Amino acid sequence: MATSSAAAPVAPSGQPAGHEALVRDLEQALGAASVLHAPEDLIAFEYDATIERALPEVAVFPESTEQVAAAVRIAEAHQRPVVPRGSGSGLSGGAVPVAGGVLVVMTKMDRIIEVDPVNRVAVVQPGVVNLGLQEALAPHGLLFAPDPSSQRVCTIGGNVANNSGGPHTLAHGSTVNHILGLEVVLPGGRVTRLGGRLVDVPGIDLRGLLVGSEGTLGIVTEITVRLVRVAPAVRTLVAVFDSVEAASEAVSAIIRRGLIPVALEMLDREIIRLVEPRIHAGYPLDAGAVLLIEVEGLAESVEADAATVEDACVLAGATEVRVARTAAERERLWEARKVGIGAIGAASPAFYLLDGVVPRTRLPAVMRDVLETSARFGFRVANIFHAGDGNLHPNLMFDPEEPGATARVLECAEAIMRLCVDAGGAVTGEHGIGFEKRSYMEWIFSPADLAAMHAVRVAFGGAERFNPCKVLPGGHGCSPGHGAEALAVMRRGADSV
Numbered sequence: 001m002a003t004s005s006a007a008a009p010v011a012p013s014g015q016p017a018g019h020e021a022l023v024r025d026l027e028q029a030l031g032a033a034s035v036l037h038a039p040e041d042l043i044a045f046e047y048d049a050t051i052e053r054a055l056p057e058v059a060v061f062p063e064s065t066e067q068v069a070a071a072v073r074i075a076e077a078h079q080r081p082v083v084p085r086g087s088g089s090g091l092s093g094g095a096v097p098v099a100g101g102v103l104v105v106m107t108k109m110d111r112i113i114e115v116d117p118v119n120r121v122a123v124v125q126p127g128v129v130n131l132g133l134q135e136a137l138a139p140h141g142l143l144f145a146p147d148p149s150s151q152r153v154c155t156i157g158g159n160v161a162n163n164s165g166g167p168h169t170l171a172h173g174s175t176v177n178h179i180l181g182l183e184v185v186l187p188g189g190r191v192t193r194l195g196g197r198l199v200d201v202p203g204i205d206l207r208g209l210l211v212g213s214e215g216t217l218g219i220v221t222e223i224t225v226r227l228v229r230v231a232p233a234v235r236t237l238v239a240v241f242d243s244v245e246a247a248s249e250a251v252s253a254i255i256r257r258g259l260i261p262v263a264l265e266m267l268d269r270e271i272i273r274l275v276e277p278r279i280h281a282g283y284p285l286d287a288g289a290v291l292l293i294e295v296e297g298l299a300e301s302v303e304a305d306a307a308t309v310e311d312a313c314v315l316a317g318a319t320e321v322r323v324a325r326t327a328a329e330r331e332r333l334w335e336a337r338k339v340g341i342g343a344i345g346a347a348s349p350a351f352y353l354l355d356g357v358v359p360r361t362r363l364p365a366v367m368r369d370v371l372e373t374s375a376r377f378g379f380r381v382a383n384i385f386h387a388g389d390g391n392l393h394p395n396l397m398f399d400p401e402e403p404g405a406t407a408r409v410l411e412c413a414e415a416i417m418r419l420c421v422d423a424g425g426a427v428t429g430e431h432g433i434g435f436e437k438r439s440y441m442e443w444i445f446s447p448a449d450l451a452a453m454h455a456v457r458v459a460f461g462g463a464e465r466f467n468p469c470k471v472l473p474g475g476h477g478c479s480p481g482h483g484a485e486a487l488a489v490m491r492r493g494a495d496s497v
């Protein structure tokens with residue numbers, strides 16, 4: 001377990017002082033079956049989808065808002081950190097309990113409470129899995145627009161905390177645009193409701209503040225979401241290019257036509273060669289990159305929009321543009337997109353998934369530099385990303401057993417993040433800052449900006465113990481982890497040799 005100034009002193013047993021009393025109080029409030037404390041049981045909860053690792057002292061699995069509030073109160077009475085967790089699919093270490101403490105796992109609160117098709121609203125518990133909600137909405141001809149590629153596992157609570165994006169947020173906007181109301185357990189265990197069922201709310205928009213706060217301001221226990229209608233008609237196109245750069249040029253060319261496709265995704269050659277043999281979606285193995293583009297609307301308009309997209313792609317250098325003719329063909333194209341990251345995992349002992357964002361028009365130059373930088377550091381890189389949003393997700397493949405490889409991958413990742421910032425972008429497009437990137441915050445925010453964010457945490461009452469060591473730089477005693485934090489520690493070590 002990591003140690004922290006936020007955590008209790010360690011007893012001779014190896015557990016923090018007061019461990020038994022903490023477990024006893026949690027078991028009394030939630031029931032023994034909802035509390036895990038044996039290290040062997042906690043191993044499954046020491047990580048998310050990054051390479052960060054840290055064991056919680058205790059994991060609890062509340063089934064109601066009252067139980068969440070009780071767990072928060074008990075953790076605070078015992079001076080333990082509180083870390084909310086959904087499915088643990090996060091890609092910035094946000095749910096990793098780097099300072100130990102009580103991990104509050106929300107997956108048992110997984111009820112869809114209400115679907116109101118007329119007002120286009122649904123009320124859900126935070127542990128509902130994104131795809132589960134979409135499946136429940138389908139018979140009503142409705143959807144919850146944020147659709148992260150991890151939607152088979154990630155929770156709506158995690159989507160809210162990270163303000164997640166997805167292929168279809170290009171046209172519809174990210175999660176914050178689809179959240180109407182929240183019930184939240186604040187630090188100290190107070191329960192509050194923010195927003196409601198209406199799009200606009202009077203007063204200070206605390207609902208907007210909570211979305212994207214990465215579990216640092218409270219634990220979301222109920223969510224009212226805005227629903228959108230499934231479009232009557234959709235066309236899915238695949239445009240094939242010789243290079244990533246050419247495909248990147250086409251992204252701006254399409255949008256310059258005055259058309260916002262509902263999705264505009266890029267898969268490069270590495271990804272195509274990993275997924276095509278498994279999914280047989282029809283992506284050409286010799287392509288430098290493809291764009292997977294979707295337009296939707298009324299039947300009469302989608303044909304014209306698809307023709308506009310095709311024209312823009314051909315003019316930008318596409319060697320082929322294909323329209324999916326059947327629902328099954330469309331599904332396979334998307335299936336290949338959604339299994340892309342998993343396929344990298346199967347092909348390499350480890351990979352480091354980066355998340356940056358740049359103005360769309362800078363994508364061609366930045367992608368060229370990303371490829372050059374990865375090659376300079378000696379890494380195979382696979383790119384699969386929401387290109388329309390200017391997001392980029394280079395995946396650096398490496399073998400952590402190779403001496404020096406982890407340090408080199410971190411150096412390379414930092415260089416790529418710098419490229420994004422220098423191009424007028426930022427160090428995350430959708431995965432959040434979490435633990436991994438908090439030291440990069442100083443690249444894009446002034447000390448005054450960061451102080452304002454810290455003041456918000458203080459005002460909510462959770463600055464010290466609510467998901468400590470996340471989002472904002474600083475925080476004494478947090479374990480260094482593997483991200484930018486670890487790189488800083490390695491450099492300090494190298495400097496002192």
Ligand SMILES: Cc1cc2nc3c(=O)[nH]c(=O)nc-3n(C[C@H](O)[C@H](O)[C@H](O)COP(=O)(O)OP(=O)(O)OC[C@H]3O[C@@H](n4cnc5c(N)ncnc54)[C@H](O)[C@@H]3O)c2cc1C
Nearest residue numbers: 086087088089090094149155157158159161164165215220
């Ligand atoms: C293969 C793959 C593809 C992905 N694709 C995308 C993508 O397309 N777009 C995208 O944006 N992300 C993507 N992600 C990242 C990730 O899935 C999202 O960030 C997702 O929203 C996290 O949900 P989760 O339930 O797994 O949350 P976790 O990882 O468990 O937690 C994430 C953060 O949310 C906080 N949190 C969780 N639940 C609550 C709650 N109830 N209240 C308060 N805070 C809470 C945690 O403390 C943590 O800071 C992908 C990940 C993988 C592995």
